Amino acid sequence: MKFGFYTLGCKVNLFETQALMQQAQARGHEICTHDADAFIINTCSVTAISDHKNLRAFHKIRRENPHAIIAACGCFAQTEPDKLQASGEIDLICGTSARSEVIALCEEAIQGRFPHDLDKFRCPGRSYEVLPAGVPVGRTRALLKVEDGCDNYCTYCIIPYARGHVRSMPMDTAVSEAIRLSEAGVQEIVVTGIEISSYGRDLPKQPSLLDLIVQLCQAVPHTYIRLGSLEPRTIDENFCQSLAAYQNLRPHFHLSLQSGCDSTLARMKRRYTAAFFAERCEQLRTYFPDCSITTDLIVGFPGETDAEFEQTLQFIQQCQFSDMHVFPYSVRPGTPAASMPMQIPDAEKSARATKAKSIAAQMSADYRSRFIGRTMNVLFEHPVSGSDLWSGHSDFCFPVQAAHPAISKNKQLPVQITGLTESGLSGKICL
The missing domain is CATH 3.40.50.12160 (Methylthiotransferase, N-terminal domain)
Structure with a gap:
């Protein structure tokens, strides 16, 4: 069939x-x-x-x-x-x-x-359904889902209703899957899930996400490990200090922000303050210099005043994210936010998103510019259509383009960065 x-x-x-x-x-x-x-x-x-x-x-x-x-x-x-x-x-x-x-x-x-x-x-069950990670043909990276479900119930989000409670893959199973992927030639494993910061809370002995990532880094020392989206509460001194010891952990951290205004965060039921979030960013930068910190932002949430939105814009500039995903608030029927008063008109949400995206683009360019003149290892993945260039990814997640006869799929080479592309970097091979 x-x-x-x-x-x-x-x-x-x-x-x-x-x-x-x-x-x-x-x-x-x-x-x-x-x-x-x-x-x-x-x-x-x-x-x-x-x-x-x-x-x-x-x-x-x-x-x-x-x-x-x-x-x-x-x-x-x-x-x-x-x-x-x-x-x-x-x-x-x-x-x-x-x-x-x-x-x-x-x-x-x-x-x-x-x-x-x-x-x-x-009917989402109470235990994790183990699905074997597929090895994408010709791909340098593979996904490893280690968790399903979410118990946070942020007021805007439908996903907990769709995915059910947190369910985690047993740690030994996750390690075995990572080893299998590494032995199949995968160069980078992206650890993903619906809410991986809650990994392990449903398992015997309640191992943490940090416990899992340490085990993965040790089990496949010659394969890169990249983390999926994290909640700010995951980041503390022990997390940073422990993971900084592993050269195969990619220094790219996606922290879910959603708003830089405390009153908006409270209406969203996000369970942290802007100051708490900023402290976590500083901890990461202390242990992972030049690390890429990316985030998500929702604009036009119910009740978000002009002043609250401006506060958020000031906050994201303070944090200096390397990239941002900006979303106008989208009503999800059945969630608490859908029935909140002071819904923002679509035109205003769109205007706020445009403004936030403009700031995000400038922050991204500023971050990437710091690498011009430096040399970094790039794992090449595919040729760029219509040119002699190849595209790959560096430690910091941004795509890097270069041209050289030595480049091939799944090959890592040193690249001296010479400029910026629309969303990444360009350079020349150093051999």
Whole structure:
């Protein structure tokens, strides 16, 4: 049989799609992009824009694969099954659970045998569902999902309702998966999850994320480890001091901010202050000089006044992030923020996002400029279309472009940085 896959959203979704692809291949199926017998769409529901992208994807894939069984997994399938049913384009609505059974479910549906009850696919369990990390063909990096679910219930966020409570991969399983990926030739492992800062709280002896990362760095000393998104509470003196000892830990830290104003943070139920966040950034920079600190920002949250927004702009400039993802607040029905008073008009949210993005772009350029004239190791990944350049990533996560006959996929070479690209760096090979 022929299986197609389409992924929207975050790194967790991408990991889960890669795992499903690996399962399909192990069962003897061919992976394709058109004329599939079954098409599995991994959906996202983090914003209203994500919802619209899901619906457009369903329509496009149904149009291109009119006879295929189409299954929807992921957060949108979990939170909005009625909308999927009403679209008339989805055969199986699977949600965020029992992913290991989705391929078999599609096989049955292709034969005309549809299940009468899909509840288990939309009922997140109490234990972690281990899915083997797929090894992307020709990729230098692989994702390793070690955690699912979230118990924070920030007032704007639908994800805890879609993903359920925190569930962690056992530490020995995570280490074994990392070793398997390293032995398969993967040069960098990105540790990901829905809320990895809560890793281990549900496991016996309650190991921490720090415990896990130390074990991973020790288990695969010749493979780089990069961390996914962190909550500020994760960062303390012990965290920084412990991880600074490992040369294979990438000095790139994504800390979720969302707002630089304490009153807005309180309405968001973010459980920290701007001052606490700034202190964590300083701790990281003390132990990891020149480290890349990136973040997320939501503008136009209900009740955010002009003064509060300006306070946030001042704060992000104080923190000097190397990159930022800026989002206008998106109403998620069913969350507390959706019914808060003082909703901000869309035009104002858009204007605030534009202003924040302008500052973010300048901060990014300022950060990257400090590397001009320096030499750094770059792990090259792919050629740049229409040129003789190759693109890769340095320790600090930014893409670096260079040209040289010695460059090839999965090869690390020293590059002297000579300039900036739109979102990264350019340089020349030093051999």
